[in-house]
Amino acid sequence: MNADGGSAVRFDRVSRTYGGGPTGVAALREVSPQFRRGSFTAVMGPSGSGKSTLLHCGAGLDRPTSGSVWIGGADLAGMSQAQLAVLRRDRVGVVFQSFNLVPSLTAEQNVLLPARLGRRRPERTRLREIFDQVGLTGRERRRPGELSGGQQQRVAIARALLSRPEVIFADEPTGALDRSTGKEVLALLRAAVDEHGQTVVMVTHDPEAATWADRVLFLTDGRVVDELDRPTARQVTERLSRTDGQP
Amino acid sequence: MPTALAWSNVRSNRTSLVAAFTAITLAVMLVVGAGLLLTSAHGDGRLRDLMSLFAVTAGLSGFVSIFVVAGTLSLHVLQQRRTWGLLRAVGMTPGQVRRLVVAEALTVAAVACVAGSALAVPQASVTAAFLTRVGLAPGGFEVALAAPPFIVGAAVGIVVTLLAALTASRTAARVGPLEVLRDSAAPARVLPWRRAAVGLAALTGGGVLLRVTSTASLTDAVPLGVVVTMALCVAGSAFGPVLLRVVGGLLAAPIAALDPGPGALARAAVTVQPRRAAAVASPVMLTVALACTFVFAIAIADTSDGRERAGVQFWAVVLLIGTAVVYTMISVLNSTAMSMSTRASELRLLRSTGATPRQLARALCWESLIATCSGTLVGTLIAVVSLGAVSLAGTGAPWFGFSLPLYLALVGLCAAGGVLGALLSTRRARRGSLVTG
Ligand SMILES: Nc1ncnc2c1ncn2[C@@H]1O[C@H](COP(=O)(O)OP(=O)(O)OP(=O)(O)O)[C@@H](O)[C@H]1O
Numbered sequence: 084m085n086a087d088g089g090s091a092v093r094f095d096r097v098s099r100t101y102g103g104g105p106t107g108v109a110a111l112r113e114v115s116p117q118f119r120r121g122s123f124t125a126v127m128g129p130s131g132s133g134k135s136t137l138l139h140c141g142a143g144l145d146r147p148t149s150g151s152v153w154i155g156g157a158d159l160a161g162m163s164q165a166q167l168a169v170l171r172r173d174r175v176g177v178v179f180q181s182f183n184l185v186p187s188l189t190a191e192q193n194v195l196l197p198a199r200l201g202r203r204r205p206e207r208t209r210l211r212e213i214f215d216q217v218g219l220t221g222r223e224r225r226r227p228g229e230l231s232g233g234q235q236q237r238v239a240i241a242r243a244l245l246s247r248p249e250v251i252f253a254d255e256p257t258g259a260l261d262r263s264t265g266k267e268v269l270a271l272l273r274a275a276v277d278e279h280g281q282t283v284v285m286v287t288h289d290p291e292a293a294t295w296a297d298r299v300l301f302l303t304d305g306r307v308v309d310e311l312d313r314p315t316a317r318q319v320t321e322r323l324s325r326t327d328g329q330p
Numbered sequence: 331m332p333t334a335l336a337w338s339n340v341r342s343n344r345t346s347l348v349a350a351f352t353a354i355t356l357a358v359m360l361v362v363g364a365g366l367l368l369t370s371a372h373g374d375g376r377l378r379d380l381m382s383l384f385a386v387t388a389g390l391s392g393f394v395s396i397f398v399v400a401g402t403l404s405l406h407v408l409q410q411r412r413t414w415g416l417l418r419a420v421g422m423t424p425g426q427v428r429r430l431v432v433a434e435a436l437t438v439a440a441v442a443c444v445a446g447s448a449l450a451v452p453q454a455s456v457t458a459a460f461l462t463r464v465g466l467a468p469g470g471f472e473v474a475l476a477a478p479p480f481i482v483g484a485a486v487g488i489v490v491t492l493l494a495a496l497t498a499s500r501t502a503a504r505v506g507p508l509e510v511l512r513d514s515a516a517p518a519r520v521l522p523w524r525r526a527a528v529g530l531a532a533l534t535g536g537g538v539l540l541r542v543t544s545t546a547s548l549t550d551a552v553p554l555g556v557v558v559t560m561a562l563c564v565a566g567s568a569f570g571p572v573l574l575r576v577v578g579g580l581l582a583a584p585i586a587a588l589d590p591g592p593g594a595l596a597r598a599a600v601t602v603q604p605r606r607a608a609a610v611a612s613p614v615m616l617t618v619a620l621a622c623t624f625v626f627a628i629a630i631a632d633t634s635d636g637r638e639r640a641g642v643q644f645w646a647v648v649l650l651i652g653t654a655v656v657y658t659m660i661s662v663l664n665s666t667a668m669s670m671s672t673r674a675s676e677l678r679l680l681r682s683t684g685a686t687p688r689q690l691a692r693a694l695c696w697e698s699l700i701a702t703c704s705g706t707l708v709g710t711l712i713a714v715v716s717l718g719a720v721s722l723a724g725t726g727a728p729w730f731g732f733s734l735p736l737y738l739a740l741v742g743l744c745a746a747g748g749v750l751g752a753l754l755s756t757r758r759a760r761r762g763s764l765v766t767g
């Protein structure tokens with residue numbers, strides 16, 4: 084495929100089935116989305132439509148039942164668990180909806196974790212800058228238990244942004260945030276794309292959040308059923324109400 | 331990095347740290363203590379009988395410590411599933427996770443070896459004084475310090491920890507990155523094939539030895555019986571989670587019927603998380619099985635010889651068994667405290683949905699009683715089997731006499747350790763404020 088030159092992440096007929104036999108659940112059915120380098124994509128769809136599964140397969144957290152996922156020029160299927168770990172540490176940033184932080188480490192240690200695992204030594208200025216960007220200056224020494232849910236989420240985002248990975252996967256990163264904090268987080272993701280050419284894939288339920296993206300993918304029942312370029316909140320809401328209406 | 335992470339992990343998981351530390355410290359103390367007594371008695375002809383007693387104590391402590399340390403570390407790893415998953419998700423390789431777990435355990439073991447060695451000196455002195463007092467040792471028997479026991483004790487502490495940590499680290503490294511999204515109480519596989527293989531091998535070995543024992547001469551039968559018990563204990567430990575699901579489930583049924591709310595909670599805890607309960611039950615099984623085999627095998631030998639033991643020998647047995655029982659009680663307290671400490675949020679949730687602190691205390695007591703009683707039952711069964719064989723060898727009949735008060739005291743101590751551990755470690759969660767962590 085020649086599209087590789089411009090694709091940061093490419094899915095090739097990816098299916099993911101949980102459990103086997105007639106009772107198995109097909110969370111993804113032969114989806115082949117591509118994510119251009121330097122693009123911001125929102126993934127939307129009803130609960131259980133396979134959004135998180137898509138993200139997990141893309142980040143090498145989960146392996147597809149069939150099909151392949153490519154990051155840059157590399158096929159994730161051919162990688163060992165250790166190689167996938169190195170990939171996540173160096174080239175991919177992941178933000179979960181919750182349980183993002185190691186409870187025994189301070190906010191700063193959590194942010195530095197992937198870099199430290201790779202024996203890289205990030206500059207202090209970069210660290211200060213990132214804490215400033217996520218609005219957590221002065222809270223570097225706190226442990227997750229001493230931070231609010233939204234603050235913990237921002238620490239996780241700082242971790243994903245720190246080493247400027249090629250791709251950032253975020254599962255409902257603004258789900259637990261109030262509107263203005265949510266906007267700050269979205270602005271950070273937007274800046275990662277605009278200023279550093281990173282690629283962002285974000286799952287969200289919020290049409291307002293989706294307008295920060297260049298493109299919205301709609302998932303229903305494990306399939307990509309539609310996409311919108313340069314979405315407005317109105318278009319998104321309208322499209323969603325149609326999807327929700329479908330069985 | 332792994333060492334720095336290990337250290338911060340150790341610091342913030344205090345209960346795990348204290349549990350592992352106590353287990354290793356005690357093991358080192360008992361081995362060094364027995365070793366010191368052994369070297370002090372060496373060369374004194376009057377103490378020849380005692381020397382074998384010390385050797386057995388050292389060996390027994392070493393054997394029990396393998397189980398206790400392995401149990402503690404495996405529990406520690408099981409409870410941190412979410413952390414392992416998260417570390418994998420942000421880019422830790424399975425190999426790094428393994429090294430982290432091992433580094434963490436060895437950090438604790440190093441400190442515990444020093445503490446255990448230091449404690450061994452007073453422990454050995456007290457034992458020597460006790461032996462002199464009850465007339466087992468001649469007056470003037472004193473502990474002399476020598477290097478070898480310390481070296482052996484530290485080696486036992488480090489090697490046992492290393493082996494246990496290597497096993498536990500496999501479990502941690504197998505945790506996938508997505509486990510971070512699942513509840514930390516997500517059930518682990520109850521019987522991985524390695525465990526099954528170890529269990530089957532031990533069971534087969536035990537079975538073969540059992541036949542040998544029943545046809546051996548009486549002098550051989552007693553030590554053989556102890557080995558049979560050891561082998562069956564290894565099997566019992568390996569199959570522990572499965573046994574607990576069955577035995578614990580049976581024991582829990584009437585409790586759930588008698589005390590519907592708390593009893594049902596306890597039953598669910600034991601049957602859904604049998605590995606957690608097995609960590610509590612396993613040392614109980616070990617002590618009950620070993621202690622019963624020791625005490626009653628000697629009794630069988632005496633009966634068939636037509637001999638009455640003097641009070642002096644009774645004290646020797648008390649010393650031997652006492653050491654093992656104290657160790658077990660502490661490790662039961664340990665395991666219970668560990669398995670409870672991570673359940674604070676679950677307990678708070680139960681309280682906010684209407685469970686009273688009293689009901690929770692009852693549920694926790696039931697739970698640890700089910701675990702200790704299951705351990706007792708299996709341990710008793712193991713002892714009965716090997717004693718039956720010893721008895722066949724000695725008297726030709728599989729029946730043998732035993733002392734009920736001694737047995738009940740043993741079982742009672744183990745159960746008390748479990749209940750105490752459960753109640754102490756959950757005090758804050760049961761009674762404290764509902765909002766602060
Ligand atoms: N570990 C699992 N085992 C079995 N089925 C699963 C598992 N994880 C997800 N599923 C199923 O796969 C389907 C897709 O799940 P997924 O988590 O991707 O949905 P989602 O779109 O992220 O939903 P939500 O918006 O609620 O987060 C669902 O039907 C879900 O029940």
Ligand SMILES: [Mg+2]
Nearest residue numbers: 134135136254
């Ligand atoms: Mg989801």
